[in-house]
Amino acid sequence: MAHSHHHHSHSEGNIKVAFFLNLGFAIIEIIGGLLTNSVAILSDALHDLGDSLSLGVSWYFARISQKGSNRDFSYGYKRFSVLGALINSIVLITGSIFIVVEAIPRLLNPIHPDTSGMILLAIGGVIVNGAAAFKLSHGKTINEKAVYTHLLEDILGWIAVLIGSIVMHFWDVPIIDPVLSILIALYILFNVFKNLKESFRIILQGTPIDIKIDEIHKTILGVPNVIDVHDCHIWSMDGEYHILSIHLIVSSKLSLAELRQIKVESKSRLISLGINHTTIEFETPEEKCEPC
Known part of the structure; x- marks a missing residue:
């Protein structure tokens, strides 16, 4: 800050x-x-x-x-x-x-x-x-x-x-x-x-021109224990400060500590892609997604 x-x-x-x-x-x-x-x-x-x-x-x-x-x-x-x-x-x-x-x-x-x-x-x-x-x-x-x-x-x-x-x-x-x-x-x-x-x-909350959604998906899928990603929304506050919300599918067997590690690693990788504020929601493969 x-x-x-x-x-x-x-x-x-x-x-x-x-x-x-x-x-x-x-x-x-x-x-x-x-x-x-x-x-x-x-x-x-x-x-x-x-x-x-x-x-x-x-x-x-x-x-x-x-x-x-x-x-x-x-x-x-x-x-x-x-x-x-x-x-x-x-x-x-x-x-x-x-x-x-x-x-x-x-x-x-x-x-x-x-x-x-x-x-x-x-x-x-x-x-x-x-x-x-x-x-x-x-x-x-x-x-x-x-x-x-x-x-x-x-x-x-x-x-x-x-x-x-x-x-x-x-x-x-x-x-x-x-x-x-x-x-x-x-x-x-x-x-x-x-x-x-x-x-x-x-x-109108369009996707920032300098952000590539495919690159974000690829980056998050590279995080250990992430099975899949979806419901990805990206917008910008002022052309520089970008915000992302995303759903990550993970195994239901993961502990809270492991989930926290996924979140920390994901946010760290996203910052390098120009995302300043990230909201992550976890889901299991069996769970039915409710899109935002």
Whole structure:
């Protein structure tokens, strides 16, 4: 449990740093976007502001998810981090749609922005978002992964803005500005839907992608005195903390000490496969199974 607490504290600290970096730079972006008359900069400003809100929510849920189990939440609060990921995704979808709506009129009537200011802001965007993304690059929870994906998208978006502003600085092609905005928005939406798919898989208690049921069966059948296994259920709390319930068929002649040894050995092997919490029920070959 100490390791788990340390991990979630680390997760919370990473999201906290990313939140303040994003919020501070989003304010600078809004001012810079208005001064440079760039819809691409303003789009990224809106996106970063949305990210800041999402990061704030994620930070809050990262704190909540550290709480242990109680009468209301018997498995603890880990799944609250998935709720944070869902809110993140909703904010980004809303912001991306707004970006597209704002950029389309500029396609029909391009306005030349202040490219020198755009170049400076784009360089700043790459640095700030790069620093925030680095803090979350090794995150394992669905919440951290969602936030990291957003920051990675921001970096790619700023690189695109940097290249586009350099091109516009030397050539008269102002249409690049709204085109960049739309491409950034579409790329963001594509990745958001991937994160949503993973979040819904967790909420609907689907088998974690990184867990193979056949491998679990094979591993448990390798434990001495286990005759067969069935009624295996696996789900995840937050994309990282996995839970398993399983029925083991054993001989009715085994002693309590031998049953305890099977349980200890099984749980030890399952931990190596990424299962954090296991519930085992013993049955004899003659017993009729009642599936959970």
